[in-house]
Amino acid sequence: MLPAAVEAVAQQLVTVGNASSLHGSGRAARRVVEESREQIAGALGARPSEVVFTSGGTESDNLALQGAFRARRAADPRRTRLLVSTVEHHAVLDTVEHLVRDEGARVSWLEVDPEGRVAPEVLRAALAAEPESAALVSVMWANNEVGTIQPVAELAAVAAEFGVPFHTDAVQAAGHTPVDFAASGADLVTVSAHKLGGPVGVGALVARRDAPVVPLLFGGGQERQLRSGTVDAPGIRGFAVAVEESVRTLPEETARLVALRDRLVRGALDLGLGITVSGAYAPGDAERRLAGNVHLRVPRCDGDSLLYLLDAVGVECSTGSACQAGVPQPSHVLLAMGVPEEEARGALRLTLGHTSSEADVEAVLAALPGAVERAQRAHDATGGAGLGGARRAG
Structure with missing residues (x-):
């Protein structure tokens, strides 16, 4: 962790207050959470309302893939096909496997070149082959093993041509290469605190307000009705400090x-x-x-x-x-x-x-x-x- 993030988490850990409570301590915790949300959004080129806090990259990937797949299929039963690169992290691959095995999804694997990159024309051909069935495209921003950075903006633009939501796992990218949510054209972006100097156990799904996603967790709807659970104010504070410092430097x-x-x-x-x-x-x-x-x-x-x-x-x-x-x-x-x-x-x-x-x-x-x-x-x-x-x- 970055020293500044350690200090921020330690300071917040000794502060009483549930950000969902209405008393003074709760309001103080809520202020910390919302100010942190604004910091993270500003550093990643997003609006504060687009930042949905989660427990980390794995949960964010699951929310993006399962949530978008179910939402798209509910709106149009033909939308059962996922288009996913062959070099994804297992947080994406295993979620795809679950959706194929248990929820009737189909998957079109997007092949990569010898450097590990998905060419926009590969995605365009896969979408054009069966455009009416496409539910979601998912291609990671940067690979966790070989470090290859994908042409995210170009891929998102191709998906937009076909009216298909685009998700990218940016866990390895945020804080290590420029990540601008608005400029990327992506609908859903996964980020995690501990990969950029923040604490383990907190992350976010940056989601456009009109992105088709249904929740996986129920019980309070604290995060835009997309993610229930008491928010981790100390973790979120450390996350914000780490994001801001890593992007600034x-x-x-x-x-x-x-x-x-x-x-x-x-x-x-x-x-x-x-x-x-x-x-x-x-x-x-x-x-x-x-x-x-x-x-x-x-x-x-x-x-x-x-x-x-x-x-x-x-x-x-x-x-x-x-x-x-x-x-x-x-x-x-x-x-x-x-x-x-x-x-x-x-x-x-x-x-x-x-x-x-x-x-x-x-x-x-x-x-x-x-x-x-x-x-x-x-x-x-x-x-x-x-x-x-x-x-x-x-």
Whole structure:
């Protein structure tokens, strides 16, 4: 968390008051919530009435997809088709799976190019194939694994041509690349506090007033009748402070992180280990890729092995892989981008943020050769099963 957000949450935590109550303490809490709503809206190019507070990105994605699907189907029973990119976060993918399995939805998967981007013409062709059935389009603003930034405004414009609401998961984007709700043309945008220096457990669905959405939760209708539940005033306060600071400092922080990212990528490639970079990448570029995202593929390696070996020397990273029936599966994002399965298994994601320094980058580069050598030895000795001999469950 950003220090200013920590301080804001701590101050509000000791203040009594339910923002739905009419007494003095309740009104004071309501003032905090509404002033925070105005701050967040201003930073994200939205109106305050368009900011609907939730418990975070997963709930916001569920509200957007389930809420919009049900609203559209109720208005027109033919509207049962979801158009979704193949590289979405599981908060979107698993919600789509639920709607297909339990609520009669159909899905048209929008394929991506080798950099992980959905071309507007791909969306246009998918909509034109069966325009009367389209309920909602959902394409994330920036990818959580490889950092690719989508052409959101162009995609939203295509959806608007066909009169179809457009949702984008901007959890990775807000506070890290310019996000302007009004200018984007999107109808629904998901944001989360903890991805931009705020507290865990609070987020928002930014929703146009005319966006077709029905609620998932009932019991008070505190948030525009779209989301019931006592609002988290301390979390919302920290969220607002984090959004405002991350957006205000975005230009200089982007330049700083791009320099660190490029040093890390250049250093990794220069190690002579056969490492490659996934997704859109050009030195100095922060328009097609998030400034703080480094996604590497290491040959003859199991990503989990690399993760544990690096963790043992103080480098925390992730792989993007999943585990099904006790067998680790390569990242669906990399597979959708056309990366061969064996290459995808050696994936490593390193994320830089406001606490990252040049010393951190140098520590990673110093740790990589030893970790890769051990991981490759384990891979070769076990036939690709990594450190565990057989592929581990979990």
